[in-house]
Amino acid sequence: MKILVTGGAGYIGSVTTEVLLSAGHDVVVFDNLSQGHREAVPPAAEWVQADLSSPREIGAAVAMHRPDAVMHFAARSLVGESMAQPFAYLRDNVINGLNLIEACVTGGVERFILSSTANLFAAPESLLIDEDASVAPGSPYGESKWALERALHWISETKGLRYGSLRYFNACGASDERGEHHDPETHLIPLVLQVAAGQREHVTIFGDDYDTEDGTCIRDYIHVLDLADAHLLALRALETGNVIYHLGNGEGFSVRQVIEAARMVTGASIPVKIGPRRAGDPPRLVASSERARHALGWTPRYADLEQIIASAWSWHQRYPNGYTN
Numbered sequence: 001m002k003i004l005v006t007g008g009a010g011y012i013g014s015v016t017t018e019v020l021l022s023a024g025h026d027v028v029v030f031d032n033l034s035q036g037h038r039e040a041v042p043p044a045a046e047w048v049q050a051d052l053s054s055p056r057e058i059g060a061a062v063a064m065h066r067p068d069a070v071m072h073f074a075a076r077s078l079v080g081e082s083m084a085q086p087f088a089y090l091r092d093n094v095i096n097g098l099n100l101i102e103a104c105v106t107g108g109v110e111r112f113i114l115s116s117t118a119n120l121f122a123a124p125e126s127l128l129i130d131e132d133a134s135v136a137p138g139s140p141y142g143e144s145k146w147a148l149e150r151a152l153h154w155i156s157e158t159k160g161l162r163y164g165s166l167r168y169f170n171a172c173g174a175s176d177e178r179g180e181h182h183d184p185e186t187h188l189i190p191l192v193l194q195v196a197a198g199q200r201e202h203v204t205i206f207g208d209d210y211d212t213e214d215g216t217c218i219r220d221y222i223h224v225l226d227l228a229d230a231h232l233l234a235l236r237a238l239e240t241g242n243v244i245y246h247l248g249n250g251e252g253f254s255v256r257q258v259i260e261a262a263r264m265v266t267g268a269s270i271p272v273k274i275g276p277r278r279a280g281d282p283p284r285l286v287a288s289s290e291r292a293r294h295a296l297g298w299t300p301r302y303a304d305l306e307q308i309i310a311s312a313w314s315w316h317q318r319y320p321n322g323y324t325n
């Protein structure tokens with residue numbers, strides 16, 4: 001198939017592009033490089049530098065490349081930042097996403113996969129969150145993804161677009177060539193590894209007074225290559241209908257446990273300081289991915305946190321400053 005990947009210069013988008021290419025698909029990356037890195041785009045992918053805020057630019061890309069499917073990664077994606085910049089998140093994520101969905105319908109694209117999020121669940125009622133859990137977004141970021149899920153539902157009903165919504169829990173780890181590099185970096189694992197590498201003095205734990213075993217927030221860390229595999233499988237599943245899946249390992253680790261695992265992997269001491277809570281952070285987000293496992297035959301290959309951190313560490317050691325472009 002020919003797949004148009006928005007945000008293919010970003011972290012999850014570039015790794016998924018790599019995996020799609022290895023599986024024999026043709027990929028067109030569409031990215032405005034506001035956050036991504038040109039260097040992260042695999043050379044075998046076609047490249048379009050353009051902006052989803054422009055219906056004309058996205059319409060032209062769809063008309064020119066005539067993709068069989070679109071995977072939509074391009075978005076603002078920081079929970080904490082969205083609490084401070086709600087307009088930017090709601091406007092850019094929702095409007096740009098609608099521009100893209102409309103261009104797909106106009107251009108005859110029949111399959112659409114959305115990068116959605118665990119931040120749809122601010123206060124989950126059960127320890128493992130499955131697809132039947134009630135949605136209550138935890139931030140403007142989560143709300144923007146929920147708005148796009150609902151938009152896809154209605155565009156599917158009225159226009160026949162088939163869609164998959166993949167709700168990622170905490171993406172982490174790296175492939176040999178591609179890893180996590182944001183500027184500024186705000187994610188826990190890359191920050192902890194920067195401390196291990198001597199590039200930062202300490203990591204700040206955002207709150208140690210949550211109602212969890214050690215007082216720090218619990219997340220479900222899932223390897224980016226496992227997320228990429230799920231996209232391949234979901235694409236196939238769209239032949240028979242729309243799909244919504246939670247993608248995680250089903251095991252929660254606290255911030256302190258992540259830091260401890262990174263100490264084991266790197267051998268570094270990784271000093272910590274305790275800071276205040278970060279707005280928008282739910283105390284605990286852990287997936288039940290049973291539905292994806294059964295329906296897609298998806299089995300995460302990286303179930304062990306130390307193994308996941310080791311892959312991120314080895315990328316970090318190879319590219320200590322990340323991408324240069």
Ligand code: UFG
Nearest residue numbers: 077079117118119169170186187188204205206217255281
């Ligand atoms: N944390 C710290 N100190 C830091 C950075 C993070 O204590 O310096 C904590 C956060 O408070 C949180 C945990 O580490 O409890 C993980 O934080 P990240 O910033 O790495 O990731 P988030 O859970 O905030 O968000 C990520 C993605 C979102 C996605 C979400 C799904 O950035 O896009 O996972 O759970 F929606």
